[in-house]
Amino acid sequence: MKYLGYALAPLAVLITASALACVVGYWVVLISGDVFPLDKVIGKIGKLFLVLSILPLxxxxxxxxxxxxxxxxxxxxxxxxxxxxxxxxxxxxxLIVLYALGVNVIDVSGQWTPVWLFKKLLLSLLLALLISCAEEPLFRGVLVAGLKDKLPLIAVLLISSIYYASLHFLHSHSRFSYDEITFFTGFVLLGEAFANVFRFDNIPPFSALLMVGVFLALLRTRIDRSLGLCIGCHTAWVWQIKMNKALFNVDSGAEYFYLVSAYDGVIGPLVSVWLLFVIAVFWVVRKLRGAQRAHF
Structure with missing residues (x-):
């Protein structure tokens, strides 16, 4: 029961931040007028509250x-x-395999220039770094640090990664006009967002993001004070995915389209299997090095 409490404590933080975002989001939309969709406002504010929760946590x-x-x-x-x-x-x-298999095809309609490419590379890198600097201190920082002395390693890896993956699917699909919005509309959207995590078609990308989380959490727990390593790795992944979307299209009719998902054209079964292999190699190498040190 104690372990269950530790596992569910982050959920309480997530629900609290989301509920506060619903309240604040309602007033933001009410004051600003019919400018931004309520679900987008709540989503951005909710993520901001989660990042701000790092200090009190x-x-x-x-x-x-x-x-x-x-x-x-x-x-x-x-x-x-x-x-x-x-x-x-x-x-x-x-990315190379997806291109070789014809899943990702070059966007021939793109009007690329050296200046455009440089700006895209730089802006994508900065945005990727911003995302990583927000997510890593939260998931591989506070969450892992808060659990690692209370739960077995495998539980820390899985729990932190489940929350990390779930956050990417907290989306609602209903749209309300400005005149339809009430104080409780945000909570309706919040219920839809949590239900969306459990949609069947989200299983492939969820599994891939779960493996992403496990790999990063493994780095964080096996290498001392390695949050910088996690931030850099996360940044490079997001950067490559953004550049891939800018330069390539996904061919939904390709024979091997099942290797990706509609989430972003990259995350999917192939990433899951590949990262599982990378994690296994990392684990074996760490074990062998530990055995060598013990021997000498």
């Missing part, structure tokens, strides 16, 4: 910056660069 759990996995500045920036390299090495093979 650190205080409540008595966690320091080092406990979250941040190394000293020179080491952190070195980890960041190493993580970028790791991210390139671990996702680029997937």
């Amino acid at each position: 650190m205080y409540a759990l008595k966690l320091s910056v080092r406990d979250l996995g941040f190394a000293r500045r020179p080491v952190f920036f070195r980890q960041l660069l190493q993580g970028l390299g790791l991210g390139l090495v671990t996702l680029l093979p997937v």
